[in-house]
Amino acid sequence: MEFSERLKKLRKDAGLTQVDVANKLGISQPAYASWERGIKKPTQDNLVKIAQVLNVSVDYLVGNSEEKSNDLDNIELLFRMNSKGLTDEEKEIFRKELIEFMDERKKAFGK
Incomplete structure (x- = not known):
């Protein structure tokens, strides 16, 4: 599964909108949407923040692990x-x- 697909699935599983996640990250909704569409990739700092918001490990988020947290x-x-x-x-x-x-x-x- 691509990063963008995993990101979208995790967000939906958490019951959050793109606006919800963008607000929690302190970014605009269009910037967040570009990650879910695979147009852009978040910075390392934003990956850490996304993982915290979605309650998963960074490794799971980027597809390096199938274990959500450790x-x-x-x-x-x-x-x-x-x-x-x-x-x-x-x-x-x-x-x-x-x-x-x-x-x-x-x-x-x-x-």
Whole structure:
């Protein structure tokens, strides 16, 4: 399945309109529509945002995986979205803390 088809299916499965998704991403509806039509591709930052809005992993979104979500993808998403401006040392600590948090979450929720 092409990226544009997967994007459209995920949006519809989530019960969202193009306008809904565009608003959540902070872009125009025509810009979003161009992705669903396969005319343009989103930036890496927008791929991360789309994955968050549609509650899937970036790998699933772009067709590299058939698994919609996994903890490593969730950690990577959180890390990318929140590590800008940190030093290398702070990034290393932050990544470790995210992994610990996800491990504790799995224990707490039995996942």
